[in-house]
Amino acid sequence: MPTIAEPWALDDTRSANKAMIHSRSKESNPLLDNPEHWSWPKRPICFIADPHADYQAFVASLVASGGVVTQGHGPRDFSLTKAGRKMLFIIGGDCLDKGPSNLELLRAIRHLFDLGARVKLLAGNHDVRLLMGIRAMGLERHPTTEHLFVRMGDKVIPLFKEVQAYCKGKELKKAPDEAECKRRLFPSDDWFERFPEAAADYMNAAAIERELKRMHGKFDKFESACADAGLSMRDVYAIAQECRKLFLKPKGEFAWFFRDMQLTYRSGSFLFLHAGLDDSITEVVERKGVKKLNRDFRKQIEHDLFRFYFGPLANTMRTKYRTADRPLTEAGVARIGALGIHTLVHGHINRTHGQRLALKHGLLHLEGDITLDRNSRHKEGLKGVGAGITMIRPDGHIVGISNDYPAAKVFRPGMYSQI
Numbered sequence: 001m002p003t004i005a006e007p008w009a010l011d012d013t014r015s016a017n018k019a020m021i022h023s024r025s026k027e028s029n030p031l032l033d034n035p036e037h038w039s040w041p042k043r044p045i046c047f048i049a050d051p052h053a054d055y056q057a058f059v060a061s062l063v064a065s066g067g068v069v070t071q072g073h074g075p076r077d078f079s080l081t082k083a084g085r086k087m088l089f090i091i092g093g094d095c096l097d098k099g100p101s102n103l104e105l106l107r108a109i110r111h112l113f114d115l116g117a118r119v120k121l122l123a124g125n126h127d128v129r130l131l132m133g134i135r136a137m138g139l140e141r142h143p144t145t146e147h148l149f150v151r152m153g154d155k156v157i158p159l160f161k162e163v164q165a166y167c168k169g170k171e172l173k174k175a176p177d178e179a180e181c182k183r184r185l186f187p188s189d190d191w192f193e194r195f196p197e198a199a200a201d202y203m204n205a206a207a208i209e210r211e212l213k214r215m216h217g218k219f220d221k222f223e224s225a226c227a228d229a230g231l232s233m234r235d236v237y238a239i240a241q242e243c244r245k246l247f248l249k250p251k252g253e254f255a256w257f258f259r260d261m262q263l264t265y266r267s268g269s270f271l272f273l274h275a276g277l278d279d280s281i282t283e284v285v286e287r288k289g290v291k292k293l294n295r296d297f298r299k300q301i302e303h304d305l306f307r308f309y310f311g312p313l314a315n316t317m318r319t320k321y322r323t324a325d326r327p328l329t330e331a332g333v334a335r336i337g338a339l340g341i342h343t344l345v346h347g348h349i350n351r352t353h354g355q356r357l358a359l360k361h362g363l364l365h366l367e368g369d370i371t372l373d374r375n376s377r378h379k380e381g382l383k384g385v386g387a388g389i390t391m392i393r394p395d396g397h398i399v400g401i402s403n404d405y406p407a408a409k410v411f412r413p414g415m416y417s418q419i
Contacts, residue, residue: 001064001387001403008400008409010416011356031342032364035413039268039340040394041088043118047272047390049092049347050124052373053099053158055108060387061372062089062112064401075108080115089117090265092347092368093124093274093317095257098375102159103166106254113256120265121257123297124274124347125317130156131258132305134243137184143198144306146187149240153218154225160239161229163246171238181237186219202310210324211310263297263316266290270392271341275348276319276365278326280312282335320349321360333363343398345390352380354405355390366390370402 031037046065051058055075062068067084071077089112096102113119129152136148175181188194192215196208203211226236246252264273271277271290284292293313300308308314312326319325347369356367371377372386388402400409 002401002406002408004407005399005410006407007415008357008398008411011358031337031413033414033417035396037269037340038342038396038413040396041267041270041392042394043086043088044083044394045088045090045267045270045392047090047092047345047368047392048372049274049390050094050350050369050372051091051105052094052097052126052376053102053105054373054375054385055101055105057372057374057386058105058108060385061389064387064403065089065389065391067117068112075104076111078108078111080117084117087118088120088267090120090272090345091122092272092345093122094126094347094369095121095124096130096159097126097155098373099158100374101162103162103254106257110254110256113260120272121261122265122272122274123261123263123317125314126155127257127261128301128309128314128317130159130243131247131301132309134240134247135301136305137240137244139305141188143187143191143194144202147191147195147215148305148309149185150187150218150222151215153222157225157229157231160231160236160243163239163242164231164235167239167242169235169238171241172234174241175234175238178233181233182223185233185237185240192216199306199310202307207310207324258301262294263313264290264293266341267392269340269342270345271336271343272345274317275346276316276321276325276328277332277336277344277363278312278315278319278328279332279335280326281316282328282332284312285341286335286339318348328361328363330361333361337363345392350376350380352382352404354388354402354409355400357409357411366398366400368400370404 046067048058048061059070059078062078063070067081067087068078069081091109095105095109133149133152136145139145192212199208246254247258249255264271297313300313315326321328343364343366345366345368349367350369350371351367352371354370358365368390370386370388371380371382374385377386382404386403391399396412398411
């Protein structure tokens with residue numbers, strides 16, 4: 001981990017959407033040079049985003065915060081420090097997928113709760129994808145929801161293999177034959193014809209066409225990907241039923257995961273969520289506040305999956321400010337800026353040189369996904385286990401620490417006017 005610090009420069013050179021990135025001049029965001037306009041948390045906030053099923057990276061990041069000490073190498077072999085008892089830990093979504101161990105990562109997070117730590121668990125697109133898939137299995141078949149299980153795609157297979165080993169195939173004896181399992185898991189044969197009409201009230205024609213194209217690919221690949229992993233459709237059906245017990249039943253080991261999850265969290269001038277904002281969400285925040293977003297999130301994931309996933313709430317979990325995403329404009333930024341929100345802290349966009357700061361339409365975005373999990377690190381050419389945290393301190397400093405960057409990055413309002 002870094003042992004030196006350096007001023008945290010704004011990055012305007014590596015954005016996927018450079019039209020949204022401003023330089024670091026006073027004219028682009030005068031709030032950067034006015035510390036008195038900022039409201040800071042009363043206790044230190046430790047933000048960890050996108051642990052993606054790597055409990056060792058997650059625990060190493062907790063250690064880097066100074067909030068825990070370890071007594072061993074297991075997912076529960078750590079305890080809170082005196083500093084950790086004063087912190088708020090915010091987990092920025094995408095706990096699932098990639099690897100190497102979904103269930104062990106969840107146990108590490110549960111242990112942090114059980115230690116009495118203050119924890120906020122935010123929803124990520126990878127997490128909610130599982131929720132939608134297994135919850136849709138229990139719904140009456142309808143073209144807006146019957147495709148949601150297969151829509152999870154092959155990314156769910158590593159988790160399913162873990163659950164299969166965990167449950168030792170107990171549900172397999174109850175599963176119907178192969179053809180019936182596939183019929184229950186896959187949407188109806190005429191789904192592609194019925195979906196456009198059913199979705200017309202929620203999606204425009206271009207979005208419907210993108211969804212149909214995406215699902216053609218998933219239909220073709222899902223069964224073969226399962227077979228390549230040694231899973232029949234009977235296996236998949238039985239494992240999915242086990243997942244429903246583990247995650248959705250009140251006594252399931254991981255029932256707390258979706259129960260305690262929220263969409264967003266605000267502290268002072270900082271709004272925390274998984275990916276980003278769009279104008280419609282800023283209007284809700286302006287009219288009803290952040291609590292309204294979390295109430296709507298809870299209501300929709302429990303009662304209206306399709307409306308949730310293809311509406312503005314889910315955009316907060318997956319936007320990268322692409323053309324296909326719902327837009328964030330200067331008007332939207334002005335709305336939440338008037339409420340005193342000056343920084344969006346999020347994950348979702350992985351970085352390989354530590355955290356990144358960028359101004360997008362004048363709103364400061366702190367990108368906190370520092371590629372923690374080993375599978376992603378291998379693909380990115382990074383070595384070892386990832387570790388790092390974003391710390392927002394009551395004394396008016398933001399600190400970004402990553403084992404992939406040689407210095408701790410430090411930001412405070414007013415620093416750029418002195419450069």
